[in-house]
Amino acid sequence: MTRYALTRLALLLLGLLVASVLIFVTLRVLPGDVAQLIAGTQATPGQVAALREGLGLDLPLWEQYLSWIGGVLTGDLGSSMLTGTPVASELLQKAQVTVPLGLMSLGIAIVFAVPLGVLSAILRRRAGGTLMSVGTQALAAVPVVWAGMMLVIVFAVWLGWLPAQGFPRTGWTTPWQAIRSLLLPAITIGIVEGAMLLRFVRSATLQAIGQDYVRTAAAKGLTRSQALLRHGLPNVALSVITVLGLQVAGIIVGAVVIEQLFTLPGIGRMLVADVGSRDLVKVQGELLVLTGFVLIVGFAVDLLHRVLDPRQREAS
Template sequence: MMRYAVTRMVLLLAGLLVASVLIFLTLRVLPGDVAAVIGGTTSSPEQVAAIREGLGLDRPLATQYTDWIGGLLRGDLGTSLLTGAPVADELASKAQVTVPLGVLSLLIALAFSIPLGVAAALRRGRADGTALSVAAQSLAAVPVVWAGLMLVVVFAVWLGWLPAQGFPRNGWADPDAAIRSLILPALTIGVVEGAMLMRFVRSATLQAIDQDYVRTAAAKGLTRTRALIRHGLPNVALSVITVLGLQVAGIVVGAVIIEQLFSLPGIGRMLVTDVGQRDLPKVQSELLALTGFVLVIGFVVDLVQRLIDPRQREAV
């Protein structure tokens, strides 16, 4: 197990290194010049060149990259070219919105996808089982923006139960208002991601129902449902854990869109704003932080599967 963990850690670090190179180079080919943004529309070319030199943007790309990586190794994510604020502080501040949004979205997705996915499998061939499958297929195909707009129309405009946009200025000092502002965004992400997870849970449950050990347990006197719960669901859970890693990545991507739609001051909205302003040091650190988060989730999923599945522990 230790050897496997070390191997996966090396692959994780290698993935982060490759991602850092790709992020750094990709941002340098985007159009626009942050020095021109800082200088304003009235700046002369000489003034823009002086700003670029002062910011170190005229240095060779290799030097800029090694300086950035060296700072990361020291725990320094850099500073914003436009505001001069430490990137780490801004990420920590915005994470107070994005992290609760992601956790709440995941809980919503799990709350309905697992029981309804199992129910759809058990009711296969019946009207209610077919209805659940059709609903999952339909919801999974819904664009997240359209789903968000529909939820706003129903719960914010028609019923007036929840706020349509924004986040409290005093943040989590007012927890009731903060949670209310996250419910619709979390529902938007959770319903779409949960529908995709529900389809997978149904498929994995159907495979488990057809396994010999479930049929044998049923032949010994257990009902099909009890046989599935006792012997089949643990194997379904192993498959679901794998998909959850992908779902987390989907939630991260969804947060970038949803924070724009609901005007939430989170990491996703900050990232979109910084890309538009060409704040390269800030954007590259934000992208690498998000990439690292997704890679770490995959690392944890692999280790958890290895720990709970004896077949994987015995594999080379």
């Protein structure tokens, strides 16, 4: 197990290194001059050149990359080219919105998908199971923006139960207001991601129903549903854990879109604004943190799968 963990850790670090190079190079080949944007249209060529030198943009790309990655290794993601604010401090501030939003979305997706997916598989030959399957197919095809707009119309405009936009200025010092402001966005992401997870849970459950150990348990006196719940679902859970790790990326992408729709001051909204203003240092720091988070989740899922699945431990 230790050797496996060290191997996965090495791959994680290699993935982060490759991601940092790709992020850095991709941002540098985008059209536009950051120095010209900061200096304004009235600046002279000499002023733009001086600003470019002050920002270090006149250095070779490899020197710029080594300077940036050296700071990252010490916990310094740099400072904003426009405001001079440390990127790490802004990320920590915005994470107070994005992280709870992601956790709430993931929780809603699990609560929505797992029981309904199992039930849909058990009722596969009945009208209820067919109806859930068709409904899930339709829901999985719904764009997250459209789903968010529909939820706003119903729960914010018509019923007035939840706020349509914004996050309290007092932040988490007023926890109930903060939770209420995140509830609609989290439901939006959770239902859309949960629909895709539900389809996988249903498929994995159907596969478990046909396994010999489930049929054997049923032959010993258990009903098919009891045999599935006692012996089939543990194996389904292993597959679901893997898919949940992959869905973290979908939740992050959904958060970028939803934070725009609900005007939430999170990392996603900050990232979109920084891309528009060409604040390269902030953008590359934000993208590296988000990429690293996805890779770390994948690393954790691999280790958890290894711990929970005895077949993998025996194979090593």
